[in-house]
Amino acid sequence: MPILYYIYLCLTLFSIGVVGVLTRRNAIIVFMCIELMLNAVNLLLVAFSKMYHGAAYLNSPTTTVGIDAQIFVFFIMVVAAAEVSVGLAIIVMMYRNTHSVDINFLNRLKN
Amino acid sequence: MSTLEILFYALSAFAIVSAIMVLVSKNPIHSVLWLILVFFAISGHYILLNAQFLAIVNIIVYAGAIMVLFLFVIMLMNVKKDSEPQKQLLVKFTGVIAGGSFLTLLIALVKQTSQLQGKQVLLKEGTIGLIHPLGKALFSDYVLPFEISSVLFLSAMVGAVIIGKK
Numbered sequence: 001m002p003i004l005y006y007i008y009l010c011l012t013l014f015s016i017g018v019v020g021v022l023t024r025r026n027a028i029i030v031f032m033c034i035e036l037m038l039n040a041v042n043l044l045l046v047a048f049s050k051m052y053h054g055a056a057y058l059n060s061p062t063t064t065v066g067i068d069a070q071i072f073v074f075f076i077m078v079v080a081a082a083e084v085s086v087g088l089a090i091i092v093m094m095y096r097n098t099h100s101v102d103i104n105f106l107n108r109l110k111n
Numbered sequence: 112m113s114t115l116e117i118l119f120y121a122l123s124a125f126a127i128v129s130a131i132m133v134l135v136s137k138n139p140i141h142s143v144l145w146l147i148l149v150f151f152a153i154s155g156h157y158i159l160l161n162a163q164f165l166a167i168v169n170i171i172v173y174a175g176a177i178m179v180l181f182l183f184v185i186m187l188m189n190v191k192k193d194s195e196p197q198k199q200l201l202v203k204f205t206g207v208i209a210g211g212s213f214l215t216l217l218i219a220l221v222k223q224t225s226q227l228q229g230k231q232v233l234l235k236e237g238t239i240g241l242i243h244p245l246g247k248a249l250f251s252d253y254v255l256p257f258e259i260s261s262v263l264f265l266s267a268m269v270g271a272v273i274i275g276k277k
Contacts, residue, residue, distance in 0.1 A: 019210035054233025
């Protein structure tokens with residue numbers, strides 16, 4: 001499978017996430033679109049790791065070239081889990097203060 | 112067309128359609144369920160790439176833990192459907208145009224890079240996605256980041272509790 005197909009797929013998923021962040025006003029859905037963008041990046045990292053691994057795999061089948069990318073994906077998942085817990089706590093606090101999750105209410109820092 | 116290609120196209124179409132449904136759903140709970148389907152499609156891609164550990168972790172952590180957290184928060188807030196006013200049409204149009212131009216720009220850039228032309232991704236074979244090599248790398252070369260991530264989790268937990276308490 002050519003790497004370009006994976007790049008197109010991941011760019012499409014990432015752009016869908018960008019459109020979601022730009023258009024939706026519900027803070028939870030904006031947050032979910034950020035998760036979607038993170039996952040698109042993860043998939044692309046794994047695809048690149050298998051691209052480099054495939055080039056080295058022909059010479060020696062026991063090589064571990066490209067394993068760093070999969071470790072990076074693992075750490076991205078770790079950081080995303082931590083980020084979600086704090087972010088959802090912030091959204092809950094915002095709901096408690098304004099009784100809404102509309103991000104257009106969050107303009108107090110503007111003035 | 113081989114089985115792998117059919118699987119790739121099917122999973123890709125599934126992921127993209129589900130991702131679009133995340134955006135167009137009015138009910139936030141439906142959005143969460145569609146996003147879980149996106150994560151399952153991405154896990155299928157990981158299995159196709161023989162990254163078995165990441166596929167399982169993706170299902171357990173994302174579809175299992177993070178999305179349940181989202182569902183809990185949505186049900187806690189009791190926001191049935193977001194009552195977005197009608198003046199949103201211009202914002203939606205602008206957002207779609209901006210995202211589409213972003214996508215077109217990036218695809219045009221990728222298309223003309225010479226280093227990526229003809230490069231193939233190794234499907235179904237290769238051993239780096241299995242638990243044994245990943246565990247060895249994680250506990251030898253990457254043991255310090257691994258331990259630091261536990262501190263990160265602790266601080267995130269403390270932060271979430273403190274933010275949620277007041």
